[in-house]
Amino acid sequence: MDPAEDEELMLASGRGDRAAFAKLVRNHLGRSNAIAVRMLGSAAEAEEVVQEAFLRVWQKAPTWRKDGGARVSTWLARVIVNLCIDRRRRARSVPLEEVPEMADTAPGADDVLALEERRQRVAAALAELPDRQRAAVVLSYYEGLSNAEVAGALEISVGAVESLLVRARRSLAGLLADLARTEGVVT
Amino acid sequence: MNAKRLEQILAAYGAKSERWPEAERPDALALLARDAQAQQLLRDARRLDGLLDSLPASEPTLDASSLAARLSERPQETAKVRSLAASRPRWRIPFIMPNLIGLAAAAVAGFWIGWTNPGTDNTQVAELVPYVADMNGEESLPW
Numbered sequence: 001m002d003p004a005e006d007e008e009l010m011l012a013s014g015r016g017d018r019a020a021f022a023k024l025v026r027n028h029l030g031r032s033n034a035i036a037v038r039m040l041g042s043a044a045e046a047e048e049v050v051q052e053a054f055l056r057v058w059q060k061a062p063t064w065r066k067d068g069g070a071r072v073s074t075w076l077a078r079v080i081v082n083l084c085i086d087r088r089r090r091a092r093s094v095p096l097e098e099v100p101e102m103a104d105t106a107p108g109a110d111d112v113l114a115l116e117e118r119r120q121r122v123a124a125a126l127a128e129l130p131d132r133q134r135a136a137v138v139l140s141y142y143e144g145l146s147n148a149e150v151a152g153a154l155e156i157s158v159g160a161v162e163s164l165l166v167r168a169r170r171s172l173a174g175l176l177a178d179l180a181r182t183e184g185v186v187t
Numbered sequence: 188m189n190a191k192r193l194e195q196i197l198a199a200y201g202a203k204s205e206r207w208p209e210a211e212r213p214d215a216l217a218l219l220a221r222d223a224q225a226q227q228l229l230r231d232a233r234r235l236d237g238l239l240d241s242l243p244a245s246e247p248t249l250d251a252s253s254l255a256a257r258l259s260e261r262p263q264e265t266a267k268v269r270s271l272a273a274s275r276p277r278w279r280i281p282f283i284m285p286n287l288i289g290l291a292a293a294a295v296a297g298f299w300i301g302w303t304n305p306g307t308d309n310t311q312v313a314e315l316v317p318y319v320a321d322m323n324g325e326e327s328l329p330w
Contacts, residue, residue, distance in 0.1 A: 016263070022255035029254070033247035043245055050247070054254060059264045115241060122242045141201065141239060147208075165199040173235050180234040 001027055006072035014061035021061070025054055028073065031143060032080055038138045039084035041123050049083045070152050077139060077153040085131045118179060125175040132156075133168035140165055188214035193225050202233035 006027070012020035032053060036046035056079055057072075070078070126134055132154060139145045139153055140161070151158040173180070193215050200206040207215055219225045 013259075014263070018255065018259040021259050022252055025255040025258075026251040029247050029249065029251045033249070034244040037245050038242070043248065046245075047247075047249055050249060051254065051258070055258050055261060058258050058261060062263045062265055118238065118241050119243070122238050126242070137239075141206075142244070144206075162195070162199045166195060169198055169201070169235060172239070173231070176235070176238050179238055180231075 001031075001073050003071045003073065010057075010061055010064045010072050013058065014064055021058055024057065024072075028076055029054075031073075032076060035077060035080050035138055035143060036084055038126065038142055039081065039134060040087065041127050045087060046084075049080060049087060052083055053079045071149075074145075074149050074152040077143075077145070077149070078155065081135045081139070081153055085135070088131065121176060121179055125172050128175060129168055129171055133164055133171065136161060136164040137168045137172070188218050190218070190222060190225055193218050193222075194228055197228050197232040201236045201239075202229055203236065 006024065009020045009024040009027070013024060029050070032050050033046055036049045036053075037043055040046050040049065053076060057076065064072075126137065129137070135154055136150055139150045140147070145153070147158050147161045150161045154161070154164075156164070188211060192211070196207050196211065196215055200208075204212055204216060219229060
């Protein structure tokens with residue numbers, strides 16, 4: 001994702017350029033969806049959040065100001081995280097049966113079962129984290145955003161990001177301690 | 188770089204050194220190379236990374252082009268709409284003020300009339316009596 005291109009696409013979208021908006025959606029759909037799925041633990045709910053987020057992009061575009069502060073990608077990440085947090089506050093439940101599917105790369109049936117169980121445990125552990133800790137892990141660990149970008153998305157100081165990550169990973173380590181012990185290094 | 192800082196880095200960013208703060212990376216790697224306790228911390232962080240990595244990223248089921256086409260049929264926020272929305276709270280005060288001023292004026296006028304006319308002239312009441320309908324209908328009105 002190129003921030004300069006994002007800006008141009010956003011400004012063009014603001015002028016009603018539907019092709020520019022379509023390109024903006026194409027560029028950001030994958031990451032937006034990944035953030036929402038990991039935040040919510042549900043692909044179906046994530047889809048609704050992503051649609052709402054891109055509607056806001058379209059509606060916001062005419063009043064978007066170049067050099068107005070946040071990058072498009074950071075602003076979009078903030079919109080998605082906030083929509084996910086709002087949604088979770090409204091319905092405090094994460095349906096584990098909707099943990100996203102992945103291409104089967106395990107060699108045997110037992111391994112597939114074990115892998116699926118492990119995924120569900122990890123998804124459940126993530127879901128147990130407080131909203132901001134979970135968002136920090138999703139944005140930093142899974143999406144590879146810099147601390148400055150995570151800080152922009154969560155509207156916190158850059159210094160606070162690291163301590164948020166430390167608390168999140170320590171909680172995850174505690175919640176998944178038995179798995180880590182029994183399965184050893186899993187890469 | 189000391190062991191405490193390295194522990195903090197591993198606890199925040201995990202075992203993959205490319206995720207660590209760039210400025211601290213060389214010192215952190217040097218400490219890891221010579222410190223057995225730091226190596227144990229690295230193994231713990233790697234275990235957690237492995238578990239986190241088992242959670243896959245799902246591919247979006249939405250089609251970007253059709254999503255964009257559908258959403259871009261909706262109206263956009265315009266500067267005019269935005270400025271009106273932003274100014275709404277300021278408009279509320281002038282709308283409330285005339286009501287408050289009217290209420291206060293009515294209260295003052297009522298108080299002043301009551302104060303300056305403490306009693307009612309009985310003759311005026313007597314003049315009004317014939318015009319009031321008799322409850323039993325025995326007396327007709329003058330018209």
